[in-house]
Amino acid sequence: MTPATTFSERRVALFGLGGSGLSTARALIAGGARVAAWDDGEAGRAKAREQGIEPVDLSAADWSAFSALVLSPGVPLTHPQPHWTVARARAAGVEIIGDIELFCRERARHAPGAPFIAITGTNGKSTTTALIAHILRGAGKDVQLGGNIGTPILDLEPPSEGRIHVIECSSFQIDLTPSLAPSIGILINLTPDHIDRHGTMDDYAAVKQRLVAGADVALVGVDDSFSHAIGARLIAARREGQRIYPVSAARALDWGFFIDDRKALYREAGHGPEETETLGDLEGARALRGAHNAQNAAFAAAAAWHCGLSGEEIARGLLTYPGLPHRMEEVGRRGRTVFVNDSKATNADAAEKALLSYDDIFWIAGGKAKEGGIEPLRALFPRVAKAYLIGAAAQDFASTLEGAVAYEHCGTLDVAIARAAEDAALSDAREPVVLLSPACASYDQFANFEARGDAFRLLARELYAHAPIAGETP
Numbered sequence: 001m002t003p004a005t006t007f008s009e010r011r012v013a014l015f016g017l018g019g020s021g022l023s024t025a026r027a028l029i030a031g032g033a034r035v036a037a038w039d040d041g042e043a044g045r046a047k048a049r050e051q052g053i054e055p056v057d058l059s060a061a062d063w064s065a066f067s068a069l070v071l072s073p074g075v076p077l078t079h080p081q082p083h084w085t086v087a088r089a090r091a092a093g094v095e096i097i098g099d100i101e102l103f104c105r106e107r108a109r110h111a112p113g114a115p116f117i118a119i120t121g122t123n124g125k126s127t128t129t130a131l132i133a134h135i136l137r138g139a140g141k142d143v144q145l146g147g148n149i150g151t152p153i154l155d156l157e158p159p160s161e162g163r164i165h166v167i168e169c170s171s172f173q174i175d176l177t178p179s180l181a182p183s184i185g186i187l188i189n190l191t192p193d194h195i196d197r198h199g200t201m202d203d204y205a206a207v208k209q210r211l212v213a214g215a216d217v218a219l220v221g222v223d224d225s226f227s228h229a230i231g232a233r234l235i236a237a238r239r240e241g242q243r244i245y246p247v248s249a250a251r252a253l254d255w256g257f258f259i260d261d262r263k264a265l266y267r268e269a270g271h272g273p274e275e276t277e278t279l280g281d282l283e284g285a286r287a288l289r290g291a292h293n294a295q296n297a298a299f300a301a302a303a304a305w306h307c308g309l310s311g312e313e314i315a316r317g318l319l320t321y322p323g324l325p326h327r328m329e330e331v332g333r334r335g336r337t338v339f340v341n342d343s344k345a346t347n348a349d350a351a352e353k354a355l356l357s358y359d360d361i362f363w364i365a366g367g368k369a370k371e372g373g374i375e376p377l378r379a380l381f382p383r384v385a386k387a388y389l390i391g392a393a394a395q396d397f398a399s400t401l402e403g404a405v406a407y408e409h410c411g412t413l414d415v416a417i418a419r420a421a422e423d424a425a426l427s428d429a430r431e432p433v434v435l436l437s438p439a440c441a442s443y444d445q446f447a448n449f450e451a452r453g454d455a456f457r458l459l460a461r462e463l464y465a466h467a468p469i470a471g472e473t474p
Contacts, residue, residue, distance in 0.1 A: 002158040006105040008032030011065050013058055015085045016072025017044030023152035024070055024099040025053050058085055063092035071096055073172035079199045098176030099154050107159040114159035117303055120169045120211045121188030124296045129168040130324055131300040135317030136164055139309050171207045184306055185215025186299050190226035219302050222246045247302055249295035257302035259294045264301035280315035287323030290357035326453035328354055334464030337424045342437035343453030348376045351439035355380040360429035362386055362420040367440030369393035374400050374439050381405045386423055388416035392444040417459045
């Protein structure tokens with residue numbers, strides 16, 4: 001835990017008693033603050049009581065007594081309208097912050113030189129964050145991984161000079177972190193997202209820009225127009241001592257970090273191609289297939305290089321990265337057939353990345369459909385040998401696939417994986433892929449995408465471990 005000592009002996013309002021909210025309450029109490037914690041839901045208040053935190057109804061509180069409101073990131077700050085606690089705090093002149101801001105203040109007070117890598121972007125945040133942590137740990141570094149991925153930031157060990165915090169930051173979290181100033185700030189990419197919470201795309205981009213604007217070293221993607229524009233603005237307003245680097249997975253750059261021919265490369269400004277430094281090779285990095293993962297790898301290599309790692313250490317980390325659960329996760333093999341769990345692909349845009357990454361695909365798709373269905377994926381249908389349809393979207397998906405891809409109505413995941421594995425084993429493909437990339441939400445048949453992915457992983461492992469598949473030798 002990182003005790004939040006900067007509010008010692010002061011009274012703090014806290015709203016939102018989910019995982020990060022309870023973590024924040026514990027850290028504030030450990031740091032000596034007097035915490036008035038509340039949640040609109042009884043379930044959250046009950047969890048607080050279980051941990052010895054007695055809820056305080058903030059609607060009846062004297063807000064003039066509070067030094068701050070610590071807001072959970074899922075609670076609206078501005079749009080569609082501010083939460084009632086936000087209105088009360090503003091009326092009382094009380095600052096509104098989040099758990100990452102508390103961490104930043106602890107770092108500034110106790111270990112201002114402690115390495116702090118903060119990662120944001122619309123897509124790829126979690127993979128890039130986990131990949132950076134993996135590379136650094138492989139090189140023997142003391143790494144704390146968390147934030148918007150996995151462990152809440154205040155549940156991690158405190159910042160210190162020899163410890164590297166690698167933290168994923170959502171736009172909601174950045175909005176609550178006014179003093180965000182990481183040693184390395186990463187902006188991977190930007191596409192329209194969370195407009196309902198930020199109002200406009202310009203506002204969303206401005207929030208993301210804050211993370212890299214405050215960084216000592218800013219690594220900014222240049223493969224989309226929004227991030228490219230942010231990079232240009234940062235360079236124009238560069239602070240003394242601040243270093244800003246472009247990062248690309250789409251093309252070789254005159255300077256900066258980039259991917260070319262599946263290699264992660266660095267070229268210093270003013271140097272020629274013959275002086276380009278190779279930081280790693282993605283050939284053979286099975287968990288980093290696809291253009292989107294090449295982008296993630298470029299940022300991870302750049303961050304590791306700035307942490308002082310050698311090209312050999314970075315290359316080893318890229319090759320040994322196991323991937324994240326439910327994101328193009330290779331869960332096993334049976335003969336020539338590879339089983340891939342991409343349950344996190346809950347819409348067509350996410351499923352596109354997996355379909356672009358493999359050939360000879362035996363595709364399990366379906367669930368609770370999002371707007372647009374799988375029509376946007378039509379150009380990728382030639383990569384699909386056959387589709388196995390499950391859940392509520394099966395009929396709509398069948399209509400889209402009709403005449404373009406062979407398909408079968410399977411209803412449930414267990415039937416789909418058995419049929420797909422059988423057909424894959426009988427195919428002539430060199431490496432057929434049974435791919436769960438549903439392009440749908442899960443909640444018609446599963447509690448969430450994690451439960452769906454866990455079920456696929458279990459079914460696949462049982463299938464290839466115990467049951468013979470036609471055409472294959474056990």
